[in-house]
Amino acid sequence: MNEKLSRPQFNQMDTTEKQTLMESLAARYNMTFLDLHTFDRWGQSCTTGIFKKDGREFVFVPGDTVTLGWEQFAVGLNQESREELEYLFREWEMERDPEEMIRESMAPVRQAAIGPMLVGRELEELCWEPVKMDDPRLTAHPDWLKEFRDFAWSDSSSLTLHQSARIERTEDGFHTWIYHCTDYDALLAGLEKQGLSLPTADEWAYLCGGGCRTLFPWGDGLDYSMRLRWFEDMDEDENRPYDMEEPNFFGLSIAYDPYMREVVQADRLTTCGGDGGCNICGGLGPFLGFLPCSPHCKPEVQEDKELNGDYDFYRPIIRVENHD
Numbered sequence: 001m002n003e004k005l006s007r008p009q010f011n012q013m014d015t016t017e018k019q020t021l022m023e024s025l026a027a028r029y030n031m032t033f034l035d036l037h038t039f040d041r042w043g044q045s046c047t048t049g050i051f052k053k054d055g056r057e058f059v060f061v062p063g064d065t066v067t068l069g070w071e072q073f074a075v076g077l078n079q080e081s082r083e084e085l086e087y088l089f090r091e092w093e094m095e096r097d098p099e100e101m102i103r104e105s106m107a108p109v110r111q112a113a114i115g116p117m118l119v120g121r122e123l124e125e126l127c128w129e130p131v132k133m134d135d136p137r138l139t140a141h142p143d144w145l146k147e148f149r150d151f152a153w154s155d156s157s158s159l160t161l162h163q164s165a166r167i168e169r170t171e172d173g174f175h176t177w178i179y180h181c182t183d184y185d186a187l188l189a190g191l192e193k194q195g196l197s198l199p200t201a202d203e204w205a206y207l208c209g210g211g212c213r214t215l216f217p218w219g220d221g222l223d224y225s226m227r228l229r230w231f232e233d234m235d236e237d238e239n240r241p242y243d244m245e246e247p248n249f250f251g252l253s254i255a256y257d258p259y260m261r262e263v264v265q266a267d268r269l270t271t272c273g274g275d276g277g278c279n280i281c282g283g284l285g286p287f288l289g290f291l292p293c294s295p296h297c298k299p300e301v302q303e304d305k306e307l308n309g310d311y312d313f314y315r316p317i318i319r320v321e322n323h324d
Contacts (some may be wrong), residue, residue, distance in 0.1 A: 063115050
């Protein structure tokens with residue numbers, strides 16, 4: 001690896017050097033370099049470049065050799081997490097050691113050499129194509145349009161017709177989408193045409209945890225002072241993101257919603273960063289609800305290749321090749 005592109009060296013470079021390096025990456029990958037920004041969160045920080053290409057924002061993430069996976073607490077559960085799990089064990093009439101139960105969901109501890117990448121800052125939707133209301137593919141379905149009309153008169157903010165069409169009410173009117181069945185191979189091929197990839201499970205774990213040895217990037221327990229999606233209602237007028245959605249130490253919005261599975265590159269359709277909401281839906285509470293968002297959680301190999309536009313999302317990356 002070009003030394004400058006690995007985290008220990010990259011973090012020691014001065015602003016002028018970083019600026020030059022970022023401008024050369026922008027030229028090489030045909031991107032617009034926006035600026036250098038310092039992302040500082042959960043005890044890790046990185047001053048890196050933000051780029052734009054085809055309407056997406058990317059950040060440069062330096063490579064590193066890190067330990068991934070989990071087998072024991074680095075610090076130990078905080079009191080609230082321990083109480084939550086003890087309550088569940090009593091409900092289930094189970095004698096369990098929390099550490100042992102958590103370990104069953106975690107990937108084994110391993111060393112991984114992660115290369116430098118340009119990484120999409122936001123998760124992107126799959127299968128849904130934005131369309132105009134008069135799109136012939138919509139108007140060909142009078143039953144959809146009737147549902148849309150009923151929705152327009154209702155108080156709801158959105159309506160989804162399962163794997164067919166969707167409409168959302170926003171301040172500037174209605175937005176509509178239609179659904180396309182897509183599979184894993186088609187996603188990979190489409191990204192490759194654009195010079196993009198998906199992160200592997202190891203790369204994803206690094207982007208999410210940065211090599212942290214705790215269960216979550218901020219510690220071993222859940223931080224209940226955070227505003228957590230699905231467990232805290234927003235005030236109507238509050239449009240700010242939930243805490244875990246805010247950019248992490250690499251500037252990425254990652255692993256913030258257990259309902260959203262991030263598709264990663266593997267031999268078969270594999271996801272990280274969420275379980276499609278299974279634990280939350282099963283009433284298992286915030287700690288186990290968010291456990292699948294741990295960077296160390298076992299990647300989930302899905303049974304078929306069909307992507308689910310309601311639960312599967314993707315994050316495009318570009319692996320930075322070595323040019324000394």
